[in-house]
Amino acid sequence: MGRGKLRIYLGAAPGVGKTYAMLSEGHRRVERGTDLVVGFVEHHGRRRTEVMMHGLEAVPRRELDYRGAVFTEMDVDAVLARRPAVALVDELAHTNVPGSRNTKRWQDVEELLRAGIDVVSTVNIQHLESLGDVVESITGVRQRETVPDEVVRRADQIELVDMSPQALRRRMAHGNIYAPDKVDAALSNYFRPGNLTALRELALLWTADRVDEYLQQYRSEHSIRTTWQARERIVVGLTGGPEGRTLIRRAARMAAKGSGSEILAVYIARSDGLTSASPKELAVQRTLVEDLGGTFHHVIGEDVPGALLEFARGVNATQIVLGSSRRKAWQYIFGPGVGATVARDSGPDLDVHIVTHGEVAKGRGLPVARGARLGRSRLIAGWVVGVAGPALLTLLLTGTGATLASDGGPGFANEVLLFLFLNVLAALLGGMLPALASAAVGSLLLNYYFTPPTHTLTIADPENIVAIAIFVAVAVSVASVVDLAARRTHQAARLRAESEVLSFLAGSVLRGETSLEALLERVRETFGMDTVALLERESDVASWTCAGSVGAAGGAGPPERPEDADVDMPVGDHMALALCGRVLPAEDRRVLAAFAAQAAVVLDRQRLTVEAERANELAEGNRIRTALLAAVSHDLRTPLAAIKAAVSSLRSDDVAWSEEDEAELLEGIEDGADRLDHLVGNLLDMSRLQTGTVTPLIREIDLDEVVPMALGGVPDASVTLDIPEELPMVAVDPGLLERSVANIVENAVKYSPPDSPVLVSASALGERVELRVADRGPGVPDTAKDRIFEPFQRYGDAPRTAGVGLGLAVARGFAETMGGRLAAEDTPGGGMTMVLTLRAAPGRPPVRPDLPARAIS
Numbered sequence: 117m118g119r120g121k122l123r124i125y126l127g128a129a130p131g132v133g134k135t136y137a138m139l140s141e142g143h144r145r146v147e148r149g150t151d152l153v154v155g156f157v158e159h160h161g162r163r164r165t166e167v168m169m170h171g172l173e174a175v176p177r178r179e180l181d182y183r184g185a186v187f188t189e190m191d192v193d194a195v196l197a198r199r200p201a202v203a204l205v206d207e208l209a210h211t212n213v214p215g216s217r218n219t220k221r222w223q224d225v226e227e228l229l230r231a232g233i234d235v236v237s238t239v240n241i242q243h244l245e246s247l248g249d250v251v252e253s254i255t256g257v258r259q260r261e262t263v264p265d266e267v268v269r270r271a272d273q274i275e276l277v278d279m280s281p282q283a284l285r286r287r288m289a290h291g292n293i294y295a296p297d298k299v300d301a302a303l304s305n306y307f308r309p310g311n312l313t314a315l316r317e318l319a320l321l322w323t324a325d326r327v328d329e330y331l332q333q334y335r336s337e338h339s340i341r342t343t344w345q346a347r348e349r350i351v352v353g354l355t356g357g358p359e360g361r362t363l364i365r366r367a368a369r370m371a372a373k374g375s376g377s378e379i380l381a382v383y384i385a386r387s388d389g390l391t392s393a394s395p396k397e398l399a400v401q402r403t404l405v406e407d408l409g410g411t412f413h414h415v416i417g418e419d420v421p422g423a424l425l426e427f428a429r430g431v432n433a434t435q436i437v438l439g440s441s442r443r444k445a446w447q448y449i450f451g452p453g454v455g456a457t458v459a460r461d462s463g464p465d466l467d468v469h470i471v472t473h474g475e476v477a478k479g480r481g482l483p484v485a486r487g488a489r490l491g492r493s494r495l496i497a498g499w500v501v502g503v504a505g506p507a508l509l510t511l512l513l514t515g516t517g518a519t520l521a522s523d524g525g526p527g528f529a530n531e532v533l534l535f536l537f538l539n540v541l542a543a544l545l546g547g548m549l550p551a552l553a554s555a556a557v558g559s560l561l562l563n564y565y566f567t568p569p570t571h572t573l574t575i576a577d578p579e580n581i582v583a584i585a586i587f588v589a590v591a592v593s594v595a596s597v598v599d600l601a602a603r604r605t606h607q608a609a610r611l612r613a614e615s616e617v618l619s620f621l622a623g624s625v626l627r628g629e630t631s632l633e634a635l636l637e638r639v640r641e642t643f644g645m646d647t648v649a650l651l652e653r654e655s656d657v658a659s660w661t662c663a664g665s666v667g668a669a670g671g672a673g674p675p676e677r678p679e680d681a682d683v684d685m686p687v688g689d690h691m692a693l694a695l696c697g698r699v700l701p702a703e704d705r706r707v708l709a710a711f712a713a714q715a716a717v718v719l720d721r722q723r724l725t726v727e728a729e730r731a732n733e734l735a736e737g738n739r740i741r742t743a744l745l746a747a748v749s750h751d752l753r754t755p756l757a758a759i760k761a762a763v764s765s766l767r768s769d770d771v772a773w774s775e776e777d778e779a780e781l782l783e784g785i786e787d788g789a790d791r792l793d794h795l796v797g798n799l800l801d802m803s804r805l806q807t808g809t810v811t812p813l814i815r816e817i818d819l820d821e822v823v824p825m826a827l828g829g830v831p832d833a834s835v836t837l838d839i840p841e842e843l844p845m846v847a848v849d850p851g852l853l854e855r856s857v858a859n860i861v862e863n864a865v866k867y868s869p870p871d872s873p874v875l876v877s878a879s880a881l882g883e884r885v886e887l888r889v890a891d892r893g894p895g896v897p898d899t900a901k902d903r904i905f906e907p908f909q910r911y912g913d914a915p916r917t918a919g920v921g922l923g924l925a926v927a928r929g930f931a932e933t934m935g936g937r938l939a940a941e942d943t944p945g946g947g948m949t950m951v952l953t954l955r956a957a958p959g960r961p962p963v964r965p966d967l968p969a970r971a972i973s
Contacts, residue, residue, distance in 0.1 A: 131293035156190035209243035281312035379410030498546015502554030551595030645697035649674035755788035812849035826857035867893030
């Protein structure tokens with residue numbers, strides 16, 4: 117049993133006429149003979165709505181006691197027991213009274229749909245769950261009854277019931293919506309013109325998005341590739357920081373304003389391997405971009421603004437979206453920043469959007485060179501304090517003229533402590549080297565300016581020698597401790613990055629990702645390489661072959677041997693992962709080994725998948741051969757037996773046949789021969805299609821020259837032909853088209869009632885021409901519409917004399933060979949319609965005045 121279909125009337129606010137429209141649709145369906153009941157409709161005292169309920173069968177409601185009051189809800193069990201074809205269920209977002217079968221009414225509707233009952237329902241835009249916050253900000257009222265957006269989006273049809281705010285307020289003022297005592301309060305609160313206008317805009321935009329989904333699906337089904345307006349390409353510059361998600365969503369909203377817009381997220385990485393950004397955050401942002409219909413790109417470049425602009429111009433982008441800088445104010449001394457540079461150099465052909473976010477001016481980590489344990493800013497500050505600090509302190513102390521304690525100065529011990537303070541500060545900021553430089557400069561300045569005799573490097577007092585030695589020892593010790601802590605921090609950060617990479621790699625294994633190119637691209641991005649290739653060789657062959665490779669734009673080709681690569685990681689005895697770009701340190705090879713092992717597993721999985729597909733093809737071939745044997749054993753033997761019996765009867769000497777009997781026997785022989793010719797022709801055609809030996813000879817021709825010729829095998833009165841003369845010519849193979857149309861029409865005539873002729877009509881649709889063959893037969897459910905095009909398939913209880921089930925398979929094969937498409941649709945009012953879509957030839961044929969505008973037979 118198939119799932120029922122859901123139709124929803126969507127409104128911007130109460131009172132626009134959703135329930136009235138639903139009841140009108142109910143009356144139309146009842147007049148057409150549809151079995152329809154009212155599951156639940158609330159008229160809210162509106163007289164016109166109440167009148168519309170007359171004449172419709174209503175299922176009695178279920179009464180529930182709750183807190184001393186009696187409430188009525190839809191009786192789902194009663195509707196299921198009644199089993200109508202269509203049920204009207206009002207207020208999809210309604211919350212049921214506690215004690216009901218389901219918590220929400222949309223869950224009741226889901227039960228009806230699963231039971232195969234079509235449902236027509238209503239909902240207001242403010243009840244969609246994703247719009248709750250927006251509606252509250254507009255109206256000041258929080259909607260407690262909501263329905264998940266996905267429930268509404270899954271509806272087969274969504275019809276907007278629209279009304280201008282002024283007309284809706286007039287309906288309210290006339291008492292057509294609420295009781296008279298509530299009109300004034302409603303008009304001055306929820307039903308204000310601004311509220312209604314905003315809600316109407318929400319409903320129109322939401323419906324427009326749904327219409328766009330239908331349109332894209334239609335364009336895809338009919339292979340329409342041309343765009344209908346200029347396409348916007350929006351490049352989003354990512355840094356790997358947390359603001360990337362905000363930028364991606366903002367770009368998606370910008371792209372949603374124009375049909376055909378494209379989002380390209382790009383991450384520009386310097387070649388510093390695992391230290392460039394968090395692989396976990398980049399993976400999250402990549403997934404977000406792909407979920408929003410965009411693409412993710414990884415580019416290696418030392419000049420980030422230049423690389424970003426080069427990428428944008430290379431993809432013919434029209435807009436660039438960047439985030440406001442996360443740098444603090446003082447960090448701008450290192451340059452104007454990526455955003456300002458890109459905006460300055462973008463030129464008139466690129467629009468640059470700077471988007472604010474929650475991480476603005478909160479600071480960011482500057483790129484760290486390989487081997488540096490501390491940030492660049494700390495290194496610079498350490499050198500300034502370690503070298504310039506002692507010089508400034510010496511200038512300050514000597515400028516006062518006081519160098520000895522007897523002259524009122526701070527004394528040598530205090531001066532040593534001051535220099536030691538600067539040395540410790542330089543060590544804390546810059547690590548080992550600035551601290552050692554500070555110790556050397558400080559000891560020389562202490563010796564020259566503050567140790568008697570001054571202005572010489574001679575030290576007269578041994579105690580001063582000990583003090584300077586202790587000063588140097590303390591400085592070196594503090595610098596060693598700081599450097600050790602920095603190295604431990606660097607190792608911890610590196611191990612964390614490695615763990616994130618390995619965790620993501622393990623997750624890809626569990627998710628069953630089987631794309632070798634995607635994995636190699638991940639390796640290239642992680643280690644900042646130019647080219648990555650997986651090489652393998654046979655056990656007895658010395659040469660290597662490339663199983664898969666990826667490379668950066670403009671980079672060199674993949675290496676042919678592991679020895680030609682900058683880094684190679686063996687995988688077993690006959691496989692290696694080769695990387696070109698730079699030499700990796702030994703600490704990176706642990707992660708690289710995990711990637712190499714996973715690459716080998718993915719390659720094996722791909723090959724197993726190919727072998728499985730080949731096995732499926734062999735199984736399908738065996739199935740077809742079995743069906744062919746069955747067809748030969750029965751369907752071909754049946755007409756042969758009839759021919760044999762007729763011929764034997766005619767050759768019999770002991771029977772005197774009349775002329776009428778002989779004519780009947782000869783007619784039976786002719787019919788049997790025609791059936792044999794048709795069956796053998798379809799078998800040969802199917803064989804040609806499966807072996808790929810069908811070569812179409814495409815030329816431009818009118819449909820009215822081919823279609824009438826295809827109707828020779830059916831009775832004249834069984835088909836009505838409606839081909840407009842003004843149709844454009846089609847680019848087809850006339851012979852293949854004639855055979856396809858003949859098979860389609862014969863199949864339609866076979867299942868259509870004798871008193872209902874098959875309608876063959878044609879129409880133009882953009883660069884396509886559609887030929888529709890509509891019958892009034894029993895039809896085919898949606899679940900079987902694709903199966904009827906498979907070879908040796910006959911739907912339902914078709915008799916064995918109906919053929920071997922190759923007619924539609926051959927028709928679709930010939931259509932696709934000519935670049936067309938054959939699909940099945942339901943005929944309005946019952947039956948099935950075959951839609952043959954063909955490519956229109958450029959230009960239109962001249963209208964011949966001596967022929968009628970339509971060819972009708």
